[in-house]
Amino acid sequence: MPPSADERRAFHRLPWRDFDALARLQGDEDMARRLRRAERSRRKLLIHALLIEAAKTPDKLGPLPPLESVWELLARAEARTPRAVNRILTNPYTGSWAGYTTRLLRDSMDGVSPLWMHLGHAHAIAAAAAIRAELEFETEIPVWQGNAVLPSLGMARFPATAPFSLATVRGAGGRYSVSHGEKTVWLPISSGSDGPGWQEIRRVRSQVGAHRFTLWLDDLDPYRGLYEPIPPERLPGKVFADWQRLIDDACRLIAAHVPELARIMPVGLASLVPEPRMRFGNKSASTGEAFGSAVVGLPTDGAALADTLIHEFQHIVLGGLLHLVELYEPDPSERIYVAWRDDPRPLSGALQGVYAFFGVTAFWRALAGEGVMLRRSAFEFAYWRRQTWRTLQQLRTDATLTTAGRRFVEGIAERLGPWQDEAVPAEANDLAAAVAQDHFAGWRARHLRPKPSVVGEVVDAWLHGRAKPPVTLHPTDLPPTPVPDGIWSHARTDLIRLAIRDAGIGRNPDIPGATDADFAYTRGDFPEAIEGYRAELANDPDQPASLVGLGLALSARGPHPAARALLHCPELVRAVHRQLRTLDSPPPAVERLAAWIGQVVPG
Numbered sequence: 001m002p003p004s005a006d007e008r009r010a011f012h013r014l015p016w017r018d019f020d021a022l023a024r025l026q027g028d029e030d031m032a033r034r035l036r037r038a039e040r041s042r043r044k045l046l047i048h049a050l051l052i053e054a055a056k057t058p059d060k061l062g063p064l065p066p067l068e069s070v071w072e073l074l075a076r077a078e079a080r081t082p083r084a085v086n087r088i089l090t091n092p093y094t095g096s097w098a099g100y101t102t103r104l105l106r107d108s109m110d111g112v113s114p115l116w117m118h119l120g121h122a123h124a125i126a127a128a129a130a131i132r133a134e135l136e137f138e139t140e141i142p143v144w145q146g147n148a149v150l151p152s153l154g155m156a157r158f159p160a161t162a163p164f165s166l167a168t169v170r171g172a173g174g175r176y177s178v179s180h181g182e183k184t185v186w187l188p189i190s191s192g193s194d195g196p197g198w199q200e201i202r203r204v205r206s207q208v209g210a211h212r213f214t215l216w217l218d219d220l221d222p223y224r225g226l227y228e229p230i231p232p233e234r235l236p237g238k239v240f241a242d243w244q245r246l247i248d249d250a251c252r253l254i255a256a257h258v259p260e261l262a263r264i265m266p267v268g269l270a271s272l273v274p275e276p277r278m279r280f281g282n283k284s285a286s287t288g289e290a291f292g293s294a295v296v297g298l299p300t301d302g303a304a305l306a307d308t309l310i311h312e313f314q315h316i317v318l319g320g321l322l323h324l325v326e327l328y329e330p331d332p333s334e335r336i337y338v339a340w341r342d343d344p345r346p347l348s349g350a351l352q353g354v355y356a357f358f359g360v361t362a363f364w365r366a367l368a369g370e371g372v373m374l375r376r377s378a379f380e381f382a383y384w385r386r387q388t389w390r391t392l393q394q395l396r397t398d399a400t401l402t403t404a405g406r407r408f409v410e411g412i413a414e415r416l417g418p419w420q421d422e423a424v425p426a427e428a429n430d431l432a433a434a435v436a437q438d439h440f441a442g443w444r445a446r447h448l449r450p451k452p453s454v455v456g457e458v459v460d461a462w463l464h465g466r467a468k469p470p471v472t473l474h475p476t477d478l479p480p481t482p483v484p485d486g487i488w489s490h491a492r493t494d495l496i497r498l499a500i501r502d503a504g505i506g507r508n509p510d511i512p513g514a515t516d517a518d519f520a521y522t523r524g525d526f527p528e529a530i531e532g533y534r535a536e537l538a539n540d541p542d543q544p545a546s547l548v549g550l551g552l553a554l555s556a557r558g559p560h561p562a563a564r565a566l567l568h569c570p571e572l573v574r575a576v577h578r579q580l581r582t583l584d585s586p587p588p589a590v591e592r593l594a595a596w597i598g599q600v601v602p603g
Contacts (some may be wrong), residue, residue, distance in 0.1 A: 092290035
């Protein structure tokens with residue numbers, strides 16, 4: 001399609017062929033570099049606007065030097081060594097700092113520290129660029145609880161004599177120092193090492209054939225958090241070595257099984273914020289402001305990390321794309337079911353998840369023939385292809401998608417659609433279906449509210465001893481509510497994944513929220529699971545996980561009307577039983593009521 005007059009004037013453009021390639025996981029290094037360059041330009045404009053706006057109110061600058069000196073130092077560094085400034089601008093946390101501080105300035109607010117501290121981070125950014133450009137200079141930078149950070153380089157540590165203060169950074173004769181009070185910390189002459197009072201931002205390199213991966217493990221930058229500044233948290237040497245080993249394993253898997261992603265990922269994913277391991281889950285997150293970075297919890301193995309890196313890389317790509325093209329109209333309403341969250345999501349969040357798990361699905365699909373991980377990869381592929389496709393189908397008809405957004409979604413569908421019919425082992429397919437059914441039924445129980453008139457009609461039919469509920473049953477007429485009704489447990493899913501990974505559970509592991517009935521269900525002892533869930537509901541008939549668990553266990557033994565009601569309209573069973581508990585003494589057992597309602601629920 002030929003560019004319009006506005007497009008011809010724009011500096012950053014993305015041709016339709018590249019747009020379509022990114023939608024289909026067929027992007028290349030050049031596309032990723034162009035997204036990164038667009039982010040760099042965006043940050044430069046944002047910093048320029050921030051500095052101009054802040055300079056209008058000098059009283060907000062506290063003890064800082066004039067902000068004009070920031071721009072002057074950056075201009076000197078760029079004139080001498082352009083790549084030094086480019087390195088600072090492409091540092092993901094320059095983006096998160098600029099966005100966060102712009103919001104504080106706009107609202108005249110302090111953040112976790114006084115506003116002048118956040119504005120002063122601009123001096124630290126300029127100092128880091130000047131050091132990279134090997135300039136002679138002197139400036140002052142903020143010190144938070146004794147920590148003076150030079151973004152992308154490292155941190156000087158001083159005695160915390162005050163919560164917020166300033167340090168002086170000097171460069172002369174090729175040597176650089178940070179001084180605070182009577183103490184001076186010298187930066188090491190050669191990079192790659194710490195020094196007295198100095199901690200460097202470390203990186204991990206991994207090469208697999210022609211593929212080179214370089215990831216910074218940033219545990220120092222205050223703006224590496226997702227939402228607001230956080231203090232440094234240095235990784236111990238052993239934990240850093242664990243990260244090196246797992247990154248090597250993950251990179252080998254990505255390069256061997258999804259080489260198309262191995263080519264482009266090193267360009268778009270540059271930095272990780274390491275977090276502690278979270279049991280029975282891969283913790284990770286990213287934001288559009290910090291293009292190139294992800295917060296990642298220490299994974300259990302290389303495959304789990306590869307899954308997470310691909311997931312977050314997809315978010316990064318889509319975040320960069322959204323800064324160039326509108327894919328949807330603004331609509332914050334939380335209304336779409338997604339398998340990766342327990343709450344309804346707006347279209348923006350649902351699209352982010354679809355694109356991220358599209359990449360995850362591609363990874364597990366490519367790994368599905370891998371010997372020792374055959375069961376695990378087959379299950380993950382079967383599960384994520386099903387769940388991603390389910391949400392994608394909702395998005396394809398959503399009225400808030402723009403023309404470009406619809407084209408992007410259809411590009412995903414062209415690849416993801418045929419995967420739905422690919423053969424996987426029966427066990428993997430059945431387990432994936434059960435886990436998907438478990439989560440969706442639990443979501444319905446907690447986020448759907450049947451119409452009071454429908455509940456009243458069903459209650460009336462029960463109290464009058466009708467053989468069946470009203471045939472005009474429509475329990476899902478109302479949109480979902482983001483306010484959950486009860487808590488949800490992922491114990492059954494965690495147990496199934498653990499059993500698949502370890503070829504059996506063995507002795508009962510300590511999984512949060514797991515009950516005896518959950519263990520019995522996962523072992524395949526469905527009669528014991530049924531009795532267990534019955535006992536749980538007799539004690540508390542309102543528990544969503546027990547309601548759905550009983551439906552799953554009954555369904556596993558064959559078609560059953562109670563299972564149909566508990567899995568397809570648990571919200572109605574729950575609402576009707578609640579009302580009967582106030583009217584009928586004693587109320588019926590949940591299973592009996594569900595079997596009665598299930599007569600008119602399609603299988």
